[in-house]
Amino acid sequence: MKWLALPLIAGLVLGGLVHLVSILAMPRLSQDDAFARLDRLGPRNVLVQLPDPTPFAATLARMDPAVVAAACVYDLSRKALQVRVPATPDLTMVSFFTRHGQIFYALNDRAANRRSFDLQLMTSAQRAALPQDEEVTLADRLIVESPVTRGIVIIRAFVREPGARDIVRAMLKDASCKPAE
Amino acid sequence: LRFVFLIIALVTGAASGLGLTWLLSSQESAFAALRIGAWQAWLKSGTAEADPYTRAAYARSGELPVGLGEGIAFRAVHDDAGRALDGRCITRIRGRVLPARFWTLSLYDEHGRLIDNTANRYAFTSAEIVFEVDGQFEIRLAPRALPGNWLPTGDVSHFSVVFRFYDTPTGVTARSEAAEMPKIEQERCP
Numbered sequence: 452m453k454w455l456a457l458p459l460i461a462g463l464v465l466g467g468l469v470h471l472v473s474i475l476a477m478p479r480l481s482q483d484d485a486f487a488r489l490d491r492l493g494p495r496n497v498l499v500q501l502p503d504p505t506p507f508a509a510t511l512a513r514m515d516p517a518v519v520a521a522a523c524v525y526d527l528s529r530k531a532l533q534v535r536v537p538a539t540p541d542l543t544m545v546s547f548f549t550r551h552g553q554i555f556y557a558l559n560d561r562a563a564n565r566r567s568f569d570l571q572l573m574t575s576a577q578r579a580a581l582p583q584d585e586e587v588t589l590a591d592r593l594i595v596e597s598p599v600t601r602g603i604v605i606i607r608a609f610v611r612e613p614g615a616r617d618i619v620r621a622m623l624k625d626a627s628c629k630p631a632e
Numbered sequence: 633l634r635f636v637f638l639i640i641a642l643v644t645g646a647a648s649g650l651g652l653t654w655l656l657s658s659q660e661s662a663f664a665a666l667r668i669g670a671w672q673a674w675l676k677s678g679t680a681e682a683d684p685y686t687r688a689a690y691a692r693s694g695e696l697p698v699g700l701g702e703g704i705a706f707r708a709v710h711d712d713a714g715r716a717l718d719g720r721c722i723t724r725i726r727g728r729v730l731p732a733r734f735w736t737l738s739l740y741d742e743h744g745r746l747i748d749n750t751a752n753r754y755a756f757t758s759a760e761i762v763f764e765v766d767g768q769f770e771i772r773l774a775p776r777a778l779p780g781n782w783l784p785t786g787d788v789s790h791f792s793v794v795f796r797f798y799d800t801p802t803g804v805t806a807r808s809e810a811a812e813m814p815k816i817e818q819e820r821c822p
């Protein structure tokens with residue numbers, strides 16, 4: 452049986468390499484990550500309210516049942532994106548993720564003075580292409596620069612008790628995602 | 633014989649490598665976590681500095697992390713004494729929490745799903761909970777209804793508790809090593 456030792460050791464060394472490569476590759480190879488799951492909900496550059504998570508079905512893993520969420524899978528390859536976030540009674544948050552789930556910008560209604568707010572999401576090339584004088588009039592609008600062309604915008608609204616859920620859901624209907632004019 | 637050698641090496645390599653990956657990506661890495669008692673938080677999840685194991689775990693589970701700009705999420709899978717959280721027992725969570733505009737506490741099964749129960753209760757929020765006079769609170773997790781702040785565990789053998797703090801004051805995360813988190817104790821087990 453001694454002849455088995457060498458191939459087994461070689462195999463384990465190879466196993467270490469396979470492990471490292473597969474861990475590093477997993478975010479790129481996963482067919483069922485958050486982006487893939489949200490992308491299946493509807494067309495891109497459109498905001499979709501996520502159904503409430505139940506024990507039997509949930510859009511994403513470990514969703515907070517005390518939050519109403521809406522998501523927009525964006526693609527900036529043609530145009531910048533305009534995101535409208537309404538204020539809800541307790542707390543509204545908007546977060547921008549890359550396609551692989553890295554957050555590059557997050558804002559909540561406290562930072563925005565508890566009013567609804569508009570954001571413009573664009574790549575650095577699109578931002579550089581903005582006409583100079585127009586940038587002045589846009590100064591009071593929030594411009595968010597996306598490091599990638601494809602990603603996810605998530606708007607989350609906190610629901611303090613289950614009875615307030617329908618109200619928060621109705622208010623979140625004013626949220627939107629659309630290509631900028 | 634050289635051919636057999638190659639086959640054995642390749643099979644061992646693929647099996648051990650992929651097996652290890654499968655095992656270690658089933659949850660966030662044990663290192664790079666902030667621990668307070670039985671609670672663990674992955675502060676770097678969702679950032680460019682997240683470790684490869686945490687990234688792989690999120691890619692596999694299909695969860696979107698709570699980012700640092702939004703708040704902090706802590707998770708516990710065992711009590712302060714190191715016993716795995718068991719839905720057939722009564723577990724008590726008691727103490728004070730980090731300052732935050734709102735917090736929520738919810739229970740999940742091993743697959744990250746909410747726990748089915750006839751009361752349709754899955755979470756508590758800071759606005760729903762009954763606090764004691766000294767500002768502490770107590771939540772009891774049990775399969776059957778209890779007076780006070782009760783969350784049903786639906787008789788599942790393993791579950792996890794996720795504590796999410798939204799809109800925490802700036803600096804909380806920097807000082808969170810010294811932060812106070814509630815104790816988790818097993819009260820009674822059948």
